[in-house]
Amino acid sequence: MKKEFDVIFARNEFKAQAFLDELRGKKPLFVLAIATTDTGKIPGISAAGKMPEFTDYTPPADAELLHLGRCKCIKGVPVTPDGIPTPALIAMSALHLADIPVLVCSGGLRIKPQIPFLDVGGNPGRDIRTGSSVDNVQEVIDRAVIAGENLAKASDYLVIGESIPGGTTTALGVLSAMGIHAAGKVSSSMPENPHDLKSEAVRVGLTAAGETFGSLLNNPIRAVSCVGDPMMPAFAGLVMGAAAEIPVLMAGGTQMTAVLAIVNDLKPEVLCNVAIGTTRWVVEDDSSDICGIVEEIADVPVLAADLNFAGSRFNGLKAYEKGIVKEGVGAGGASIAAMAATEGAVTKEMLLTDIERNYAKLMGLK
Amino acid sequence: MKKEFDVIFARNEFKAQAFLDELRGKKPLFVLAIATTDTGKIPGISAAGKMPEFTDYTPPADAELLHLGRCKCIKGVPVTPDGIPTPALIAMSALHLADIPVLVCSGGLRIKPQIPFLDVGGNPGRDIRTGSSVDNVQEVIDRAVIAGENLAKASDYLVIGESIPGGTTTALGVLSAMGIHAAGKVSSSMPENPHDLKSEAVRVGLTAAGETFGSLLNNPIRAVSCVGDPMMPAFAGLVMGAAAEIPVLMAGGTQMTAVLAIVNDLKPEVLCNVAIGTTRWVVEDDSSDICGIVEEIADVPVLAADLNFAGSRFNGLKAYEKGIVKEGVGAGGASIAAMAATEGAVTKEMLLTDIERNYAKLMGLK
Numbered sequence: 001m002k003k004e005f006d007v008i009f010a011r012n013e014f015k016a017q018a019f020l021d022e023l024r025g026k027k028p029l030f031v032l033a034i035a036t037t038d039t040g041k042i043p044g045i046s047a048a049g050k051m052p053e054f055t056d057y058t059p060p061a062d063a064e065l066l067h068l069g070r071c072k073c074i075k076g077v078p079v080t081p082d083g084i085p086t087p088a089l090i091a092m093s094a095l096h097l098a099d100i101p102v103l104v105c106s107g108g109l110r111i112k113p114q115i116p117f118l119d120v121g122g123n124p125g126r127d128i129r130t131g132s133s134v135d136n137v138q139e140v141i142d143r144a145v146i147a148g149e150n151l152a153k154a155s156d157y158l159v160i161g162e163s164i165p166g167g168t169t170t171a172l173g174v175l176s177a178m179g180i181h182a183a184g185k186v187s188s189s190m191p192e193n194p195h196d197l198k199s200e201a202v203r204v205g206l207t208a209a210g211e212t213f214g215s216l217l218n219n220p221i222r223a224v225s226c227v228g229d230p231m232m233p234a235f236a237g238l239v240m241g242a243a244a245e246i247p248v249l250m251a252g253g254t255q256m257t258a259v260l261a262i263v264n265d266l267k268p269e270v271l272c273n274v275a276i277g278t279t280r281w282v283v284e285d286d287s288s289d290i291c292g293i294v295e296e297i298a299d300v301p302v303l304a305a306d307l308n309f310a311g312s313r314f315n316g317l318k319a320y321e322k323g324i325v326k327e328g329v330g331a332g333g334a335s336i337a338a339m340a341a342t343e344g345a346v347t348k349e350m351l352l353t354d355i356e357r358n359y360a361k362l363m364g365l366k
Numbered sequence: 367m368k369k370e371f372d373v374i375f376a377r378n379e380f381k382a383q384a385f386l387d388e389l390r391g392k393k394p395l396f397v398l399a400i401a402t403t404d405t406g407k408i409p410g411i412s413a414a415g416k417m418p419e420f421t422d423y424t425p426p427a428d429a430e431l432l433h434l435g436r437c438k439c440i441k442g443v444p445v446t447p448d449g450i451p452t453p454a455l456i457a458m459s460a461l462h463l464a465d466i467p468v469l470v471c472s473g474g475l476r477i478k479p480q481i482p483f484l485d486v487g488g489n490p491g492r493d494i495r496t497g498s499s500v501d502n503v504q505e506v507i508d509r510a511v512i513a514g515e516n517l518a519k520a521s522d523y524l525v526i527g528e529s530i531p532g533g534t535t536t537a538l539g540v541l542s543a544m545g546i547h548a549a550g551k552v553s554s555s556m557p558e559n560p561h562d563l564k565s566e567a568v569r570v571g572l573t574a575a576g577e578t579f580g581s582l583l584n585n586p587i588r589a590v591s592c593v594g595d596p597m598m599p600a601f602a603g604l605v606m607g608a609a610a611e612i613p614v615l616m617a618g619g620t621q622m623t624a625v626l627a628i629v630n631d632l633k634p635e636v637l638c639n640v641a642i643g644t645t646r647w648v649v650e651d652d653s654s655d656i657c658g659i660v661e662e663i664a665d666v667p668v669l670a671a672d673l674n675f676a677g678s679r680f681n682g683l684k685a686y687e688k689g690i691v692k693e694g695v696g697a698g699g700a701s702i703a704a705m706a707a708t709e710g711a712v713t714k715e716m717l718l719t720d721i722e723r724n725y726a727k728l729m730g731l732k
Contacts, residue, residue: 101519116512118485146482153466
């Protein structure tokens, strides 16, 4: 695949190149959309926390890490049960190396981060198996659109990332409700991608809501309300508000395809300004298929930061090469933006060195 | 006094000119710091609402007006008992004419606005006569500093306005606690400036807190905690975070002097990047003395938008010439920014025409 800087053009090389050209040397704003959902607490679904309740702390802890260089609402940093640290470490290094400003946006949280955050009127999400997982979807979208419109006037482009445990399951929920074949294609931060668990949760949720696969083809608002998560309306609204004026890099893995489906239904005319930015670990993942899902929705390019932690001196970081944790907190998009903003001065090697330094400091390693 | 565009240099002409030169043609971000306090409910203190409880709705309604062009949490727009409409009308027209982005920041609210807003961890304020009026002052400042630092990377300069009923009384409180002689010098939105009522409330509050005039000379955190309001730590933190990097226009009347005193104590080195931007109605007011208070604190310039509503076809707007409502919601600073951003293309005449149009539409007038 074609590359520029340390960025892989994973889908639609021509558009990906044009999109990256637009970002070159420009000044982005990174927005992190965070939320919590009880879907993340379904046993075996998410690796974002060791204990189900811990998933409520992961998004605010990630947000604190980006702003403060450390977490306040938890000790240390979020780690998976296998000891793999949060990809917020990657985003934090990338944003810091390129001096990119950060704004956190809450779609609905049980635990509030101890940093400034945009409130767009959302509530924490319920388990999708209730069939009624998200409140105020339209209102949150409307408010996030306003935020996106205003932020677009203050930046050359937006990079929007997410942190929500269980997010690939809710993504599968919304995609399924909208008739997009994503079963077996969404990603995971677990050693074994629990596709069956996810599909079962979605099936139960759709049934509880009185819906079936594809029954909400043109109703993303209801799809999110039934089987989505509260990150989605905040994220989608930000994209719709900003991409009407400036480029928007949707920074994340397969979760981005659910947001893409929402935006594609509500405001398809902005998609000419949209790309997905992720990591090499996502686009090379055998247990998921981000480009395959995008293919079903809209012709947007997919870019991937060519990160490589194989040479790291820390096992916690080397583990990224095993394809367990692969993305999150906009790690890939933030890395792409750091490379583009500095016109390639920030490289993948420089990123790894800085990530190792931060990881060692935060974990008390040498 | 010297003028450029329709901007009056009301204090320190040389610095005022240099500051305005820096803004010329640049892209600002307007931040509105809002909060509520029970101090605004002391009978006779504030004109921000007809009934004491209504003061809880004024700041969110002002914020909604800026973003939506109409209020959602109340019908119509906030008006004084005399029927004078909120100065948010002025800010709204100015920001719209110059296409200036807006971000609302809550220092602590009883009623949340139905628009996106930055949460910096504050609570609504108590009556200053309790001597314990604001929670978490240091924490709110710290979070607002983070917001200011990040917004500074995304804009050429910030214009920060406020909306909080009773704000001149709490300003007098903090100024008095810090040993600045402001009694009889703070402004008012009432036909008769109730200086005695304000001084009495401050006296009672300081006594309740075990403090006296000047006893908190070098302790603005405690001054705000005892007799301030929750807009102050949010506003001061934004200034401290942003003015370390870019110019900041503090947009408001005599309330700005309390924020100035706080910043001057905590981070005086940023004041070279700070000016106060207000309206002609404030600098020409006989019942208050903004420049006199500034004189006691620090040598920052004061600029004033030379607005003139004498020729308006609406009595509600003509009333601004009687010196009742004079400022608020960053009306003066937003007007200055609109003129500077458009290099004078936005004039006071154009502003009045647009304000009249919006006023007529919102009030159902012809």
